Each structure stands twice: as C-alpha cells, then as structure tokens.
Amino acid sequence: MKPIDRQFVQENLTELAGESLYIHLETTNGAYASHKDQSFFSAGTFIRNVQLTFLHGKITGKGPYRMGLETEQGWLYAEGLTDWEKDEEDRLLFAGHDAEGKLAIALELSKKPFPK
Amino acid sequence: MEEHVLVIFPHPDDEAFGVAGTILSHTQAGTPVTYACLTLGEMGRNMGRPLIANRETLPEIRKNELNEACRLLGIEDLRRFGMRDKTVEFADEDALQSRIFDMIEEVNPSLIITFYPGYAVHPDHDATGAAVIQAVRRLPEGERPTVHALAFSEGCEQVLGEPDIVYDVSEYSDQKMKVIEAHKSQTAGVIETMKKRFLEEDETMKERMSTERFWTYPI
Numbered sequence: 001m002k003p004i005d006r007q008f009v010q011e012n013l014t015e016l017a018g019e020s021l022y023i024h025l026e027t028t029n030g031a032y033a034s035h036k037d038q039s040f041f042s043a044g045t046f047i048r049n050v051q052l053t054f055l056h057g058k059i060t061g062k063g064p065y066r067m068g069l070e071t072e073q074g075w076l077y078a079e080g081l082t083d084w085e086k087d088e089e090d091r092l093l094f095a096g097h098d099a100e101g102k103l104a105i106a107l108e109l110s111k112k113p114f115p116k
Numbered sequence: 117m118e119e120h121v122l123v124i125f126p127h128p129d130d131e132a133f134g135v136a137g138t139i140l141s142h143t144q145a146g147t148p149v150t151y152a153c154l155t156l157g158e159m160g161r162n163m164g165r166p167l168i169a170n171r172e173t174l175p176e177i178r179k180n181e182l183n184e185a186c187r188l189l190g191i192e193d194l195r196r197f198g199m200r201d202k203t204v205e206f207a208d209e210d211a212l213q214s215r216i217f218d219m220i221e222e223v224n225p226s227l228i229i230t231f232y233p234g235y236a237v238h239p240d241h242d243a244t245g246a247a248v249i250q251a252v253r254r255l256p257e258g259e260r261p262t263v264h265a266l267a268f269s270e271g272c273e274q275v276l277g278e279p280d281i282v283y284d285v286s287e288y289s290d291q292k293m294k295v296i297e298a299h300k301s302q303t304a305g306v307i308e309t310m311k312k313r314f315l316e317e318d319e320t321m322k323e324r325m326s327t328e329r330f331w332t333y334p335i
Contacts, residue, residue, distance in 0.1 A: 001170050024171065030161045031202075031238045035270065046159070046202070085170065093170050095163075100305060102161040106171045114172065116200065 001083035001095060004065050009084055012092055013057045013067075016109060024048045024108040025078065046106075049113050052076065064096055067107060078107045118147050122225035122261070123191075124216065124248050126154040126204050126240040128182035129299040134266050135229060136189060136292040137285025138328045143190030144288075150193040150223050152216070153182060154244060157302070159201035165305040177301050185298040188291065195219065205243035209250075216251035225261045228252065232265035232331055235272040252335055264330035279329035286326035289314070293325065 026046035034042045054069035054076070061079075069076040080096035087093055091110040098104050108114065121142050125131055131139060131151060142149050156175040163169045169177050179196070186194045197215070199207060220228070233245035245265060252260050264281055273279075285292065293314065297307050313321035 001167055026159075026171070028159070028161055031240075035237045038270070083167070087170075087172065091172070093172060095170060097163070097167065101163060101165050101167055103163055103171070104161075108171065115175075 001085045001093065004059070004063065004081060004084050004094070006059055006061075006063075006065060009059050009065075009094075012086060013059060016092065017054055017056050019111060020051060020053050022049050022110045022113045023052050023076070024106060024110075024114050025050075025076065026106045027080075028104065030102070049116070067094065076107075078105060080105045081107065117145060118142060119226040120223060121147055121149045122220065122223050122228045123149060123151045124154075124228065124230040124244060125151075126199075126238075126244045127157040127160075127201065128153055128178045128185065129157065129296075129302050130231075130241070131189070132185060132292070132296045132299055132303075133324075134268070134328055136295040137288040137326070138229070138283055138330075139189045139191065140288040140291055141283065141285060148193065149189070149191050150195065150219075150225070151186060151189075151191045152195045152197060152219060154197040154199045154204055155201040155240065156182070156196070157201050160302060162302045162305065164301045168304075169301050174301065178299070181299045181301060185295050188295050188298055193223075202240060204240040204247075207243075209247065212247045213251045213254070216247055217254050220251055220255070220261070228261050228263045229330070230263065230265060232267035232272070232276070232333065235267035235269045235276060237269050249333060249335070260335050263333040263335055265333045266329075267331055276331050279331050281330040281332060283328045283330075284326060285328050289325040 028044040029042055033040045052071055054071050057069040059065050059067050065081045066079040081094045082096050084094045094107040095103055096105040123131060139149055156178045158175045230248040231241040231245035233242050233249060236242050236245055267276055296303050314325055
C-alpha cells in the first residue's frame with residue numbers, strides 16, 4: 001500500500017459510482033487491547049461482502065482521510081484512512097494504519113466478491 | 117515419551133510464543149506432532165514493518181509463514197481448517213466439535229495441547245479450547261488423551277492454581293526465537309527488541325523463551 005493521494009483516489013472512486021460493489025469494512029483495536037490495558041474499552045466491527053451501489057463518493061480531510069459514500073437508502077462512512085492501493089484484481093483497498101503500522105480500519109471495494 | 121502429539125490452535129503464531137519449545141522437544145525426540153490451525157489469522161492488525169501486507173494479501177502471507185514455522189518446528193502434519201479469524205466462537209459448535217473429534221480419532225494422540233477455555237484472552241482461543249474439550253469428551257472415559265491447556269488471562273492462576281506442567285525448554289530458546297521470527301508479518305515490529313532483551317538476559321524475556329507452562333485439563 002502507499003500513502004493516500006487524495007486527488008488520485010477521488011478519481012478512482014468517482015469511476016465506481018453507480019457500479020454494484022462488494023464491500024469489506026472493518027475497524028479494530030486488536031483482540032488484546034483490553035488485556036494489555038484493562039481500562040481500555042474494546043470495540044470493533046467488520047462486515048464482508050455486503051453489496052452496495054453508491055450514487056456518489058467523496059474522500060476528504062488532510063490525512064488521515066475520511067470517506068463517505070451516499071447510497072439510494074443511506075450512507076457508508078469511514079475515517080482514519082491513511083493508505084491505499086488498487087490491487088491486481090482492480091479492487092480499491094483502503095486502510096488506516098496507526099503510528100506503529102497496525103491496521104485500525106479497512107475499507108475495500110470490489111466488483112467481485114472477496115474470498116470468504 | 118508421547119506417542120503422538122496433537123496441537124490445536126486458531127491462529128498461525130499461537131504455536132510460537134507459548135509452545136514452540138515444547139513442540140521442538142517432542143519432534144526432536146522423534147514424536148510425531150500434528151498441528152491443526154483453524155484460521156490463517158486473516159484479521160490480524162499487524163501488516164509487517166515496513167508494511168508488507170494488506171487485508172487481502174495477509175492470509176497467503178501468513179500461510180507461508182505458518183509453513184515455514186512448521187518446518188522449523190519439525191511438524192510434518194499441518195492441517196488448516198479454513199475458518200476465518202475472529203469467527204471461531206460464532207461457528208456451528210457441533211460441526212466444529214465433530215471435525216475435531218474425527219481428527220482426534222484419526223490421529224489418536226496421546227497428548228493434546230490447546231488453549232484453556234475461559235482463560236486464554238482471545239475469543240478464538242477460548243472457543244477453540246472449548247471445542248477441543250467437548251470433542252475429547254465424546255470419547256469414552258479411559259480412552260481420552262491427556263490435554264495440556266495454555267492459560268494466560270489476568271489472574272488465571274488465582275482460579276486455576278499454579279500450572280502443574282512446567283517445562284524447561286532453554287535448550288530450544290534459539291530455535292523458538294526463529295519460529296517467532298518466521299511469523300514476520302506479525303513479529304517484525306518486536307523481534308529485534310525481543311532478541312536484544314534475550315541476549316541481555318532480561319529476566320522476563322529469558323523466562324518467556326525458556327519456560328513453558330500448562331495446566332492439565334480435568335477431562
């Protein structure tokens with residue numbers, strides 16, 4: 001992955017508007033967060049291969065970046081994105097890595113389902 | 117000496133930190149070790165340092181790391197269960213227990229090593245240990261293998277007491293460090309510090325690399 005270039009990402013995002021996409025969306029603070037620090041409230045989520053078509057999508061912020069995708073019925077929102085790549089399968093992969101390089105959030109868009 | 121050891125953990129690298137020395141002591145004595153690894157740690161937060169993985173490439177990278185770790189450990193029978201990281205506790209319990217039961221019947225181990233359910237911190241660890249215990253209990257009493265369970269939750273010794281199995285694996289410390297290092301995507305950020313602390317004879321690190329502790333599970 002490489003650091004997000006906002007303008008370049010925006011162009012790639014705009015190209016996907018109106019397409020039927022499979023989404024992987026995830027936030028995580030790690031399974032050991034509360035073990036290492038008992039006062040830490042651990043919360044996280046992931047959803048994989050939910051289908052969605054967005055009407056328009058935007059990336060904002062100065063980095064870490066935010067992304068919002070408006071759909072017919074609602075929204076997808078993500079914050080804390082730092083890195084991205086368009087992989088060999090033409091999937092748009094975004095991730096937010098903390099100062100130690102650990103993944104805190106992932107947002108991925110693909111025209112084909114991700115492996116389960 | 118054991119006849120056959122069956123190790124059952126959910127994530128690649130679970131076999132490295134608390135068990136590698138014990139596994140090495142078995143394989144080097146000529147005891148076959150079968151390792152069932154339920155997931156590929158697909159949802160790990162560590163992506164290498166510098167970053168070498170993303171969420172989609174991580175499984176393949178960890179699969180290769182797992183193969184290398186098994187080679188270093190002398191494990192010739194690795195079974196990947198193909199489950200997804202973080203989902204073990206949500207899987208069909210009966211199906212998972214049956215799958216583990218079938219494997220136990222086939223491998224016929226004299227000893228099983230897994231996590232102590234309820235005292236192993238990560239929900240996947242607890243769910244794996246629980247499924248293993250239930251699978252073992254399907255065997256008639258008297259035919260059940262010994263289960264050595266790994267516990268490390270805060271305060272677990274207050275409930276479980278001191279571990280009854282404590283192995284000195286100091287002769288395997290260097291090899292154990294290599295097994296930990298083999299899981300590069302997960303340990304690249306800490307391995308140099310670990311090695312340094314070990315060489316400087318830091319007490320905690322020395323203890324971690326040379327002592328492995330288990331509780332015999334009351335089956």
